[in-house]
Amino acid sequence: MYAQLVKSEGSKTREEMTPEEIAFQDRIDRNEKIEPKEWMPEGYRKTLIRQIGQHAHSEIVGQLPEGNWITRAPTLERKAILLAKVQDEAGHGLYLYCAAETLGVSRDELLEALHSGKMKYSSIFNYPTLTWADMGAVGWLVDGAAIMNQVPLQRTSYGPYSRAMIRICKEESFHQRQGYDIMMKMCAGTPEQKAMAQDALNRFWYPALMMFGPSDKDSVHSAQSMAWKIKMNTNDELRQKFVDQTVPQAEYLGLTVPDPDLKWNEEKGGYDFSEPDWSEFFAVIAGNGPCNAERLGARVKAWEDGAWFRDGLMAHAAKASERARAARHAAE
């Protein structure tokens, strides 16, 4: 989802495991949390760095499509709300970077991997936000899909990741609700405003479905991650839940989900729906979506333009602590 294609390391049967690995798996099966300095298989550590890092990058890059509308929000109240929402996403990124750093990777290494394209972020943020209604669709659908994935991750086996997820989940429901609130206003407005809302749903529906990652039959890394409890549900399970939750919300708005094959299936107790175009998904992940270059460019520029400022504060801190030490010395 926010981590869509996380390559998982190693996948061993119990017979192939060392005694240490067996003891570790048993702890996870007993729902014990694993904490930073404790022994863990190298594959667990590496997979988690990838997943948490990708998740953190998504929160940070995810500020860009919404930041695009802060200066053009229709009212002062909407502007304040959007600012608060985008600021929350910065916080989410920071909680997650810190969780990843407890696994022995540095912040600079993570950022370097993002900037060089070695690490990914969610495909969803490579789509443009063209109208104000997109702020509604993003909050409603994108944060809605994120919540679907993050709620079960509160129970993940790695302590710092689980605690970051708990904080994040507390803050997310405001995000989804402010988005739906925008959609309600637009849908109760002029025909043009309602058409904008419909257009936003049309453009974000399939990209939102892609957030859960490839179909289970093509998702090679799930089994080991699920055994380690760093992935709690399969991609298709979560996608189905998301569709079942979202369709009635679209109906309430009087909007049409852009899927002619969408149909309630009484037998399975859920909707049948069309899969997104997976070739588009893989193209976006590979860097060829509508906004990949713009998003990554904005991140790299912010990092490079901020270098003098980061260095300046460090130099100031070093001088201040040197002065304090000299003053202590003189007093002795």
Place this chain on the structure above:
Amino acid sequence: MSSEWPLWEIFIRGQHGLNHRHVGSLHAPDAEMAIRNARDVYTRRNEGVSIWVVRSNDITASSPSEKGPLYDPSNSKVYRHPTFYDIPDEVGHM
């Protein structure tokens, strides 16, 4: 130059009368900035009335592999718990 800002552990007193509790960490050039950043990162919704920041490097932690030897000695001392003693009902609440 470009050296990474050091890491700080953040402790927040949620309400008057409670202990400070570890809430997470962040990077900052010095203690003052660490407190300012902690305000924005960890108390956006009134989660605190007081913030402590400590350089992560200055924390000494017990080692997880010592868990046994460190805590075992208290296992056998059941007499440290009030339930170890039988006080007759007639004595009343104690």
